[in-house]
Amino acid sequence: TKHVLADYFGTxxxxxxxxxxxxxxxxxSRNVPFHEVNRLQAMLPRxxxxxxxxxxxxxxxxxxxxxxxxxVSMPGVPYEMEGLMMSEVLPRLRSHFKLPTTLYETIVTAGIGESSLAALVSDWESALPSKGVSLAYLPSPGQVKVRIGVQGPAEDRKSLAHLLEAEAQAFVDLAYDHVIGRGDSGLPEAVLNMLKKRGETLCTAESCTGGQIAAMLTAVPGASASMWGGVVAYDNRVKQDLLGVSAENLAKHGxxxxxxxxxxxxxxxxxxxxxWALATSGVAGPSGGTAAKPVGLVWMAVAGPEGEMAWCHRFGSQRERIVQRASRRILTHLHEAMREGPRRVG
Incomplete structure (x- = not known):
């Protein structure tokens, strides 16, 4: 690329x-040998x-x-390209060109699908175009992000910001039961923030999710304030020996x-x-399913100060998506349980 660009620009x-x-x-810094081919990456157009x-x-x-x-030419590695875009390219473009003001607010929801969410806010959404407000649904397994946007002249930035905040709050009011955060915050951040506010702690006991829930939580900086640890109880002997699950229940119910x-x-x-504690056990597939317990069926539970709650979900047939969706869904259940407050459940 740099050879072509140097030739094109006559340098x-x-x-x-x-x-x-x-x-x-x-x-x-990474204890990796530095070779001449690496040094040549610094050969760039004058x-x-x-x-x-x-x-x-x-x-x-x-x-x-x-x-x-x-x-502008950027690296091909996606996360490097994104980093360079945010740190160098966008600030330079804003300085070089007179661009309109574009503002966005992202709201994160969980426990509701895109179509159901759209139906819930349909009247509000239908009025947005006349106000010059855009809306985009960004679904992923277990959650839907909603991006609200406004655009206008740079001198109108203050009024645009007020309009954006008003519409974002209107959406939150309509979808309150499903909103878990705003901005870049996701389910793990929302759960950990609520635990921190409540001064409470969490652990996990995972079978079919194989540690994915704990990994999602501990990927958040500062997670150790609330996330204490977890057990990956893949084998029934671990369920019995470490978690106290009775052999009788395992034999009778599976x-x-x-x-x-x-x-x-x-x-x-x-x-x-x-x-608090979270637990999952299911059939992630692709094999192991039965008519009574098909691939994609996952039982999950939340244990808290007032007892345990359990749910049964079906998450399709693709192993990776089953694990991902189950991990997000149990975090949604915990978030809802904490938001509703302690209650006796069994």
Whole structure:
């Protein structure tokens, strides 16, 4: 790419020593050998503005034509490209061009599908175009993000911000029972924030989700304030020995059952000494399903100060999506349980 761009803009490739030094430091910080081929990544067009890439070794390149047009070249690795776009490209574009003001507010919902959510807010949504407000549904397994947007002249930024906030609040009021957060916050962040506010703790006991719930929670910075630990009880002996599930219930009802997930959650809560515990047990597939318990069937439970709650869901037939959707759904159940407050459930 850089050879083509250098030729197109009538310039030559030269060594940018400051970039070469940064690339070398990047490799050394990871204890990876630094070779000549790596140093050559700093051979870049003389007449471009080099955009430093803190997430990798391939720099971005910014070219300006006399007419005012701009050409930008970025790394191909998606997360490096995104990082460079946010840190370098967008700020430069805003400075270089007179752009309209575009503002967005993202609201995260869970426990409701896209079509049901759209039906819930249909009257509000139908009035948005006349106000100059856009709406986009961004579904993913277990949650739907709603992005509300406004656009107008830069001098109208204040009024646009007021309009955006008013419409965002109107949506939250309509979909309150399903809203778990705003902005980049997702289910794990929402659960951990609520636990922190309540001064409470959480642990997990996972079978079919294989530690995915704990991984989602501990991926959030500061999770250790509320997330104490977890048990991956894939084998029934672990369910018995570590979580106190009775051999009788396992023999009579099987591991994928209401009584077993309740016992798993209760046992984890007692064993780890937390206020809340989550448990999952299901058939993730692709094999192992029966007519009574098909692939995709998952039992899950929440144990809290007032007892245990359990639910049975079916999440399709694809293993990865079953695990992902089950992990998100149990976090939704916990969030709802905490929002509703303690109640005796069994």
């Amino acid at each position: 030559e490739l030269v060594m940018h020593q400051d970039i070469a030094d940064k690339i070398k430091a990047w490799f050394e 007449d471009c503005t080099v955009l430093p890439n803190p997430l990798g070794t391939a720099s971005g390149m910014w070219f300006e034509r006399p007419s005012g047009q701009v050409v 591991s994928v059952s209401e009584c077993v997930v309740k016992a798993m959650a209760r046992g984890a809560r007692m064993r780890l000494g937390t206020d």
